Amino acid sequence: MLTRENVSVKLEAMNIERTAELESRAKVHGALAEVTRLQIVDLLTVGDASASEVGAELDVPSNLLAHHLKVLEQADLVTRRRSEGDGRRWYLSLGPAADPNLTGGSVLGSASRVVFVCSANTARSHLAAALWRRASPIAAISAGTHPGERIHPGAVKTAGRHRLPVPDVAPQLLDAVARDGDLVITVCDRAHEELGGLGWVHWSVLDPVPHGTEAAFDAAYDDLATRVAALAPRLAQAS
Structure with a gap:
């Protein structure tokens, strides 16, 4: 009452x-x-x-x-x-109180190719490159500073759950694929520190591999998806 x-x-x-x-x-x-x-x-x-x-x-x-x-x-x-x-x-x-659109989405510049880098090139960098290809016309690849043997099954399953195409390719060494003009984004702390901060941008994304759980891979996917969605509109394709 x-x-x-x-x-x-x-x-x-x-x-x-x-x-x-x-x-x-x-x-x-x-x-x-x-x-x-x-x-x-x-x-x-x-x-x-x-x-x-x-x-x-x-x-x-x-x-x-x-x-x-x-x-x-x-x-x-x-x-x-x-x-x-x-x-x-x-x-x-x-932080949680920050508005990602605070800058008004101003254009940062242009790029002909984006290279996402993590140490092993088995999970985060592959997911990031696939998300980028879905969000932007700018070409994207992934590479590692110490490539592993294959893409982690957890990353493949996560991509499948989100209907995200991930090429079935072997991890590759950054030095073997890098070229002048690449815009490098590191998506793991180890790679960023190994490169001495030479990457254009660093995304400190938690590594899901040590946990190996669906939740850990989904958390990494969500983090990367949010970052890609925020950055992609701010980069123009180089002519």
């Missing part, structure tokens, strides 16, 4: 929830009301980076960068995760 008391309780709960939402939004807007912090978020809409890479890219001293990152993390605009390669390194990514 609906009573005045019940209605009052419900309205109070709604007001508390609304206030919390407004406070969260105010914190986000406050964090972004500064040029350097806006630049950091803008940089992370394209890919992940360590704090030192962000500092070098934006020419920001480490002590000042630490302050800006703290503000962004408190507003849930930026998160960080320990590298699967060098465990002493942490990668910064967009």
Whole structure:
């Protein structure tokens, strides 16, 4: 039975929830009301980076960068995760409060071919290249810094569940297929660190192979699909 008391309780709960939402939004807007912090978020809409890479890219001293990152993390605009390669390194990514469309989808440039790279070239890089071919007219291939023997069965099954065509090809060495003008995107921390940051963009995607579960491969697929969907419209095909 609906009573005045019940209605009052419900309205109070709604007001508390609304206030919390407004406070969260105010914190986000406050964090972004500064040029350097806006630049950091803008940089992370394209890919992940360590704090030192962000500092070098934006020419920001480490002590000042630490302050800006703290503000962004408190507003849930930026998160960080320990590298699967060098465990002493942490990668910064967009947080749950960040709007991936913050930049307005501005065009970043053009490319004739995109090369997705992970260490073994058995899972993430193949899925990323297949997703890219579905989303963009720009050619895409995958390669590895230490290629394995075959594509992981878990990656093949994941692609099948999502009706994503993945060519039945052997993993290949990056040095054997790379050519001038390639736009390299690393999709694993180890490959990014091996290449010394020479890739154009880094996506710190968790490796599903050690877990080997359907859930782990689906999580990697979803992460890659989100990143490809955000980046593909921002790259034009080179003439």
